Amino acid sequence: MLQLFTIRRVKKATHQTVRLLIMVAITFFGLLFITFLIGRVVPIDPVLAVVGDKASPEVYQQARLAMGLDLPVWRQFFIYMGSVLHGDLGTSVLTAKPVLQDILRVFPATLELAVIATCIGIFVGIPLGVFSAVKRGSFLDHITRVIGLLGYSLPIFWLGLLALIVFYAKLDLLPGPGRIDVFYEDIVDPVTGIMLIDCIIAREWDIFWNALAHIIMPATLLGYYSMAYLSRMTRSFMIEQLRQEYILTARVKGVAEWRVIWGHALGNCAIPLITVVALSFGTLLEGSVLTETVFAWPGLGLYLTKSLLNADMNSVLGSTIVVGTIFLGVNLFSDFLYKVLDPRAR
């Protein structure tokens, strides 16, 4: 009986995985199709971008043939798909390097920022949401809701500039834009690409503190937005859970109130919260274009902006594919966690 149960469970899991993989494949195909389409539709001549506007017609024609632009569109699409699947996203006009290599270089900076911001969101936003759900209508609840509202409505570039003016220009408490002071640049070997970890590996403590000081402002700012979102969601999930009858059961058993809240109720909120955290993390990983621009943070967002302003379509489309893939991955991972944590979803 038990064995039968296990076999059924394995079968079900396999079935689900296969279905999931098909879904992922379709989504990825759609992603490629859209990026390809964008590449054809935008009024930027890819040939001109490579050869320059002073090239002779012969050179232009040669480049066009070399890029396969004379082939039928559907064949171009398959060639494009083939090369993307081989990890070839084309060459950046701006840096003259393969786009994938460029992205791998800038991505750790974005990752570093996103991880710290998400940590702030989780460790400040979730407790804040819990407190304000428990003490509904209290002063703390109102404060949390105002913070959340501001987080939703204030444009991040404005808040970023304001922070720079106050903490960098006026008070001189924190360093200005960039990942590190110019003085320290290119000293530490980029082993992981994540500055703080690289500094620890190289035991360059001065540079570590400098990098940490640099990351405080952009990370706090992004963390604030993540926190605003998470605290709001946590609050509403918690209010919903605290109304449930199993909470009364726990109290009847004599469970201490803090365990009722942080164990029983939050345990049930954890499941929907995973999706929310994953989505917010995914958004941050896409490169926070505005924040990275304001703080001159050399991450994916800044790379994307620069490429866009220079009509470097290969980089733009390549970044779009990478961002889309990351989002797909984060979603898959949150689905997986969901299944692990929620016994009803297994």
Place this chain on the structure above:
Amino acid sequence: MNDSGHLLDVKDLTVSFPSPRGEVCAVKNVSFSLGHEKIGIVGESGSGKSVTGRAILRLLPPYAHIHATAITFQEKDLLSFSEQEMRRIRGRQISMVMQDPKYSLNPVRTVGEQIREAYTIHRKVPRRQARQQTLEMLTAVRIRNPEQVYRLYPHEVSGGMGQRIMIAMMLIPEPSLLIADEPTSALDVTVQLQVLAILDDLVTQRGMGLIFISHDLELVASFCDRIIIMYGGRIMEVVDAANLHQSTHPYTRGLLNCLPRIDGDKGKLSTLQRDASWLDADFSATAGGK
């Protein structure tokens, strides 16, 4: 029937809730006392039976106003207890089984974990011993494969089994009083009797007091020693279960008359005629002791 000593004494319990239309009185001047016996509280929806049960455990929402001359449990006044002292009473001394196991069990924890928690809150014992105790308790509520059920999640068990699990969870710390708030109303009729039999056995074996809250007059009459009949937050009358059908109170008669009988005449069932004057009369004086 062990009737030595009073377990619980409720004197002049009044519970009200604030509402946009002023204070709403859910329970008014309710007094009764309970030994190691089974007492039923019967009434329609909104008659204040559940609120009474929850007020004893002091588990009403914080905005509820509870007033009472005294709620005495084993010579201790529960109203004077701090929240922390109350927690040592809850589960350990007074426990409660709720209506629907589908909602009253935590959906993301295994059954075993939840029962074990009820035990370990009140007793510092090694994990293995607590587990052993849990399995024994599951056996006591007539679950045949406790090892397997221990690992199940609430959504994987049936309603009847869920309620047996609930009973196991509430009885594992060996409380002396159990409040059963409509414990069988959400269950299938065929399962109801099973669950009741288990509840009855365990309560009798352990010599516990039981407050059985229900809207089912006949069920309560067959199960309890005494019956408190409530209407509009007041006690209408207290009768011995054996004498229920001799009751003369108009409300009790009304409740009895609107029950269909298999052997009775097949005419129209009478509807309950309510009388506002019942709410003013003070019947609670008759409710003290046997």
